[in-house]
Amino acid sequence: MPVEKSFEPAIVAFCCNWCTYTGADLAGLNRMKYPENVHVIRVPCSGRVNPQFILRAFQKGCDGVMVCGCHPGDCHYSTGNYFTRRRFMIMKRLLEYNGIDPERFHARWISGSEAAKFRDTAAEVSEHVKKLGPNVKYREEFRITESAEAGT
C-alpha cells in the first residue's frame, strides 16, 4: 500500500468521563489546539474499555488507539483503573507479540485539570503514527492472500 504524502492517521482515544474527557473538554475551553485526527470516545471509566475494542478499532481502519483514564487512586469508581492498568499491561505485550507496532497503542493517565497533557499526548501519538504510516495489520479490507504481502 503506497504511503501518500498527505497521510492523516485515524486515531481513537477512549477517554473516561470523569478525568480525561473533562481534561479534553478543558483543552477545548482554553482554545488549545490538538490534532483533529484524534477522535475521542467517551466511556464511563477506563475500566470499561474491553481489549476487544482495541482489536476492532484496528480492524475497522484505525491507525492508532489510545486508552486514557484517571490517575491511579483517582478513579471515580475507586478501583476501575487499577484493573485497567493490569489488563492493558498484558494486552499491550500481547499486541506487540502479534506484530502490532508499540507506537500504535498507548494508555495514559490524564486528569481533569491536565488539559495540556491531553493536548501534548494527542499531538505526540498522532505524530508517531503519522510517521509509521497507515496500519495494515488486522485491517479487515485485507483478504487472506493479499495481506501476506501487505505485512509491511
Added chain:
Amino acid sequence: MSEKQEKMRQCAEKLLRDGEAGYVIGWGETRFDDRTTPIFVEDPAGAGAFVWNEYAINSLAKYLLDDKYPDKKIGLFTRGCESRAINRLLKDNQIKRENVYLIGVPCDGKKSDRCTLCRERNPILYDVLLWTPEDDPPPAAGRFDRVKDIEAMSPDERYVYWGETYDSCIRCYACRNVCPACNCRECYADMSKTGFQGKQHSRSDNQIFGVTRAFHVGDRCIECGECERVCPMNLPIMGQTQKILKDINELTGEYECGMDATSENYLGRFDLDDKDEFM
C-alpha cells in the same frame, strides 16, 4: 497396566452399586487400538468397559459442565491435569465440590504431545487414590521456550507468523469447547448480533478470534495442552496463552493456575503497587 485397570473397574463398580455415584466418567475402547474415547457408565455391570492405557489421553473434567445439577455425585477418574481443571472450575464457580467424586489415578504419561509439557502427573485433589503416586517428570526446563523464539522475531515476522497460522484456522471453536478455563455459558464468539466478533473467514477475523480467545483464558490457563491437541488444523495456539503466562510470571513472580481452588487469577484482582507504565 491391567492391574491398575482392574482397580479402576472395581472402584467404579462399587461406587455405582452402592449408589454413591450416579455415573462414572472414564475412558473406553474404540474400534482402533491406538484410540480411546470418553465414556459415561451408569450400570455397575458396565464398569468393565473402562480402560487404562497409554492412549487414555482426553482430559475428562470439562464434561462436568454438561451436568451442573446432578441427582447423585458424578464419579470422575482424575489425573493431574483433570484435578487442575477441576480446581479451575471450582474457582470459577462452575461446579460444586460435593457434586463430584474424584477417583485419583496417578498418571504415567500418555502418548500425546500435550503430556510432554506436563509437570503434574498426580492428582492434586481426590476422594480416593487408587495407587501410589508416580514421580513427576523433571521440571520442563523449556516452559516458555516457544514464546521466546517468537519474541526473538521482528514485529513484521511475528505478524506474518501469526497471520499465516490463523489463515488456516477453520473457526470450529474446538479449542474453546475443550478448554476448562473457557466456561462461560454463552461465548462472545457466538453472540453474532453484538459485533464483537466477525464471522468471516478472513485473516483479520481469525486473528481477532485467536487473540481474544487467548486473552479470555490466558491468566486462568492451566497449561493442560488440550486446545492444541484438539485443533484439527494443528495450530500452535498455546503460543498465545503461554505468552500471557510468561508476562504474568515476569510481572508478579511465580504464577501457575489450577494448583488450588482459591487463588484469584491475575486479571481478577489488582495490587496498589502494580508496575505503572502508563504515566
